Amino acid sequence: VRWDFMIPVGMGCQIPLTITLEMAASGQGIRLLVHRAAGDTIPEALADEVPVTLILRPDLESRGCHQATRALDGPEAAFPPAVQALSDGFVFAPAGHRLVCRLEGGRFVSEPEWQYRVPYPVEQSRGLAAAGDLFSPGYFTCELVGGQVAALSAGTTPSPLAAAAAAAAPWPSALPLEEALQRALRQFLVRRDGAWTVLAGYPWFLDWGRDTLIVLRGVIAAGRLDEARAILRLFARFEKGGSLPNMIHGDDVGNRDTSDAPLWLSVAVDDYRRAAGRDDILDEDCGGRSLRRVLADLARAIWRGTEHGLRADPETGLVFSPAHFTWMDTNHPAATPREGFPIEIQALWYKSLRLLDEIGAPGAPWGEWASRVRAAVIELYARGAGGGLCDCLHGAPGIGARRAEVDDACRPNQLLAVTLGLIDDRRRARQVVEACGPLLVPGGLRSLADAAVTRPLAVRHQGKLLNDPQRPYWGRYEGDEDTRRKPAYHNGTAWSWLYPSFAEALVCAWGASARPAARGLLEAMVPVMEAGSLGQVPEIVDGDAPHAQRGCSAQAWGVSELLRVLLALSED
Numbered sequence: 001v002r003w004d005f006m007i008p009v010g011m012g013c014q015i016p017l018t019i020t021l022e023m024a025a026s027g028q029g030i031r032l033l034v035h036r037a038a039g040d041t042i043p044e045a046l047a048d049e050v051p052v053t054l055i056l057r058p059d060l061e062s063r064g065c066h067q068a069t070r071a072l073d074g075p076e077a078a079f080p081p082a083v084q085a086l087s088d089g090f091v092f093a094p095a096g097h098r099l100v101c102r103l104e105g106g107r108f109v110s111e112p113e114w115q116y117r118v119p120y121p122v123e124q125s126r127g128l129a130a131a132g133d134l135f136s137p138g139y140f141t142c143e144l145v146g147g148q149v150a151a152l153s154a155g156t157t158p159s160p161l162a163a164a165a166a167a168a169a170p171w172p173s174a175l176p177l178e179e180a181l182q183r184a185l186r187q188f189l190v191r192r193d194g195a196w197t198v199l200a201g202y203p204w205f206l207d208w209g210r211d212t213l214i215v216l217r218g219v220i221a222a223g224r225l226d227e228a229r230a231i232l233r234l235f236a237r238f239e240k241g242g243s244l245p246n247m248i249h250g251d252d253v254g255n256r257d258t259s260d261a262p263l264w265l266s267v268a269v270d271d272y273r274r275a276a277g278r279d280d281i282l283d284e285d286c287g288g289r290s291l292r293r294v295l296a297d298l299a300r301a302i303w304r305g306t307e308h309g310l311r312a313d314p315e316t317g318l319v320f321s322p323a324h325f326t327w328m329d330t331n332h333p334a335a336t337p338r339e340g341f342p343i344e345i346q347a348l349w350y351k352s353l354r355l356l357d358e359i360g361a362p363g364a365p366w367g368e369w370a371s372r373v374r375a376a377v378i379e380l381y382a383r384g385a386g387g388g389l390c391d392c393l394h395g396a397p398g399i400g401a402r403r404a405e406v407d408d409a410c411r412p413n414q415l416l417a418v419t420l421g422l423i424d425d426r427r428r429a430r431q432v433v434e435a436c437g438p439l440l441v442p443g444g445l446r447s448l449a450d451a452a453v454t455r456p457l458a459v460r461h462q463g464k465l466l467n468d469p470q471r472p473y474w475g476r477y478e479g480d481e482d483t484r485r486k487p488a489y490h491n492g493t494a495w496s497w498l499y500p501s502f503a504e505a506l507v508c509a510w511g512a513s514a515r516p517a518a519r520g521l522l523e524a525m526v527p528v529m530e531a532g533s534l535g536q537v538p539e540i541v542d543g544d545a546p547h548a549q550r551g552c553s554a555q556a557w558g559v560s561e562l563l564r565v566l567l568a569l570s571e572d
Contacts, residue, residue, distance in 0.1 A: 001534075013046040015039075029155015032056070036144040043558040048146025055141050056152060059134035061117065062094040067204045068129035069116050075135065083137040085110045090137055096209030104141035111556070125550075127480040180535050181563040182222055187216065187536075188556040189227055195234055196227045197248070201539055201552030207248040209235065210327055211557055212553065213264035214497070218560025220271045221567045228272055229281060235265060236286035236294045242301025243308050258329075259310050259321035262298050263348035267420070269295065270355045282359060296361040299352055303364065311342070312349075316376035316401040317369050319349045328413075328447065328490040335459050336490040340404050341393040344413040346377055347420040354421070374422060376401060381414075383496060388435025389414040389423075394455075398423060409457060409472070410449035412439050412498045418505040429509035436502060440521075443528040443541035443549065444494030445502060448473050449545070459487045467491070477551070492543040493550070496558030499525070500565035507569065515569055522566050537562060 005017040016037040023030055024220060039045025046052070060079070061069050062156070069075055084091040089102030090110075102108075117131040124130035142150050188199050192207075198219075200211040212231065219228045238245050238253050244261040245253040271277050282292040289297070302319060305311035309322035323339035324331035350353065353370035380401060381389040391411040395404035414432050417423045423432060439446040456469030466487050467474060474488035503518035525537065532538050532549045537558035539551035 008051070012044060014042075014044050015046050015052060016042055017425070018333055024476050030151060031154075032152040034144070034150040034152075036146055036148055038147040040102070040146075046189070048444040051143040051145050053141060054106075054144055054150055055139050056103065056150075057136050057139040058154070059136050060092055060099070061132070061134060062092075063132075066128065068120070068123070068128055068132035069134070071116065071135070072533050075133070075336040076114065076405070077469070079135045080112045080137070081335045083110075083112070085138070089140070092137065098156060099154065100156065103140040103142060104153070106140050106150060106152075108138055108140055110138040112137050121323070125478040127478075127485060152403040165268040175535070176565060177523060178563070180529065181559055181566065184529075184536050185215075185218060185222060185556075185563055187554070189219065189224070195421070196230045197234075198231065200557070201555040202533075202536075203552065205552060205555075209247065210247045210258055210259035210264060213244075213261060213268045215556045215560040216347070218272050218557075218562075218564040220268070220275045221564040223275075225272065225276060228268070229284070232265070232269060232272060232281070232291070233284050233286055236284075236289075236291050239265075239286075239294045239298050242298050242304075242306035242310060256308055257322075257325055259308075259319070259325035259342075259345055259349055260312075260327060262302070263345070263352050266295055266352035267348065270351070279359065288381060290362055292359060295352070296363050299356055299366070300364055302349070303369070312369075313401045316373035318376050318380075318401045319345050320395075320397065320401075321345050322397070326413075330489050335486045337457075338392045338394075339402050340395040340399070342413065343381060343389055343391055344416045346373060346381075347372060347417040347422045350377075350422045351420045364498045377417065377422060378428070380406070383408060383410075383435070389417060394556075397510065405455065407453070407455045407457075409453050410435055410439070410451065411447060412436055412445040412495075412501070415445075415498065415501040415505045418508050419501050425556055426509055426511075429505065433502070433505050433509050436505075439494075440499075440502060441494045441541065441543060441545075441547050442524065443499070443538065443547055444496045445474075445498045446492055446494045446543045447490045448543075450492065457491070459491070461487075473543070476542050477540060478542075488543075494541045494543050494547065496525075496528075496537045496539065496541070496555060497561050499558075500561045504565045504568065517567070519569050522562060522569070525562060 001021045003019045007015045007017055016039060018035045018037060020033040021030060039048055063069050082092055082094045085108060085171055088106055089108050092099040098308045113136050115134045118134050119131050144150060190197060190199055197207050198212040198215045200208045216228050216231060235244060243256040243260060244265060248254045272281055284291045286294050302310050303312040308391060311320050318341045320489050321342055323337050326338055326342050328336040328338060330336050350370055350373045353366045357366035380393060383390050390406050391413055392407055393401050393404035394407060415436055418429045418432050423429050438449050450473040452471055457472040458469040461483050466483055472491050474492040477485050477488045477493045479485060499566040503521040506514045506518045529535055529537060533553035536554035538549040538553055540556035541547040541549050
């Protein structure tokens, strides 16, 4: 990031100053370059030989991203002794952390002070603390003449800087979208205990089963097959009775409250074998079973019924999902109840059955089951009058799909029925895409249309009704978590990860003639990537204008899906 200043210093003179902030090459810190440009081409510039004094005063915190620093709660006493002064900087080492900050060619003056009640408007919009306290251990100072650079480094280890060379380096040019997305995606692939994994989003998400397997589609499309194969093998080892972990905390894989993660495994495996041009991955050993066997065992378990509540309706072949087991899984309060037969679960189930039939997996009539699922979706999910597909057939456990209650809410999940091949008739596919048109906003697809519904969608918290069940759309993701943000999360908030699916479905429905429009939709994400976490895709944006970025500032599946569909559109 670069700021350019012309600073008045009296007598009609000014100082041309450029401040650049960038990540250190090691990725372990930042550096701040303050460059007093030579004034020979600027008539009003202060003479280069006249020195000016530069003072830089840093503020420090040591906290988690959901906390705020309050000086009187302990830091006021703990932070000052944690500072070790150096001649040109300091070491700040509160419990468990260590920050080294130095100014090349300058000196550090120890002069501790606090700023109290500094406003945090973004935190406040999330229902968190509206203000916090900041600690400054002192200040840096040096003199600059025209053409000189001061270089301040801050990180876990001190890093020597070639200040003049860095200041003279050319400013980087804009990256092509594909290259920017490739770079962004690499930041989510990390090593944990010698194995590859995917962090779902920065700053606060860890490893999630569903997110990881969706992200693998983009990883595979990007050609990173070794990492993808290792992660597929790892997750397949965790398959148990038709379930996969919803999240992974170290060795803890006990949270399996997800109906879609097991099915995304099949989608990612199919993507891998097509990208690799061979099927040898199916013979990988996954804890004593081949991957082919894992996929078959998983599907058979779902057909019979899993201990977590997934089961196939024997009459229609559709899969029942417990409430809050899909990606729309906000459950405290029950903000997006979708107990029954959600449409994207049927699309994923159909894709899994087709894969098992294609690879000749033994043990069940996979192709017959797939045909049954497709026929049931065409029969039961039509919203009528060209309105696309309903989002869910609602019903309690044990209720068959034909007796379930059809909703009329327009959600973007129906796009997966097109992109995963469940709806292959172009007339029906076009109806789905057209129905989802009102969900498009800059930066994402709304999770619910701003429209009245016949079947009410009530959101309650501690017995209190939070929304209008007949107009359940909630367009701003801000405020208290349980009573404001969670009701909005999947009921109007726009999501980046499904946005590329609209472009993909557009081409599925209209063919090659729609490729320019689809690519234009993807390129419309560039301003979004430049407005927040630079070069990254945010998790969500408000459904209402001006569509402010919310949630994680960098989300793995938002990046991976944008890259995957962009690459797919460049293929024949």
